Amino acid sequence: MSPLDKRFATPPAGGGRICVVGAGFMGCVIATLYARHGYAVTLCDEVPALLESYRDRARPIAASFSSDSCEVxxxxxxxxxxxxxxxATAS
Known part of the structure; x- marks a missing residue:
């Protein structure tokens, strides 16, 4: 892991949270990328099928960030x- 990856692999101070609106391809990538960096992510979409299939669609994305199955x-x-x-946006 590079020094830059190590820096961004640690969770944000104070437990960062983010809401990603839209669970299509880009929302799936963005949510997974923020989760990789330690954020608690809420992924919001009005299409139930996109929300239900998030983990299946995001698994290959997460696996491209880490070969460790526990990290994925x-x-x-x-x-x-x-x-x-x-x-999703309530505090």
Whole structure:
């Protein structure tokens, strides 16, 4: 792991949270990338099928960031799919 990767592999100070709106391809990538960097991510979309299939679609993306299956599982676990935008953005 490069020094830059190590720097960004640590969770953000204060437990960073982010909401990604849209669970299509780009939303899936963005959510997984933020989860890789330790953020708790809420992935929001009004299409239930996109939310239900997030983990299956994101697994290869997460695997491209890490070959460690435990890290991949941890990345995917940091993303919470949610259909309700107001609930996704509540503090």
């Amino acid at each position: 599982k941890a990345m995917l676990a940091r993303v919470t799919p949610l259909a309700d935008l107001s609930g």
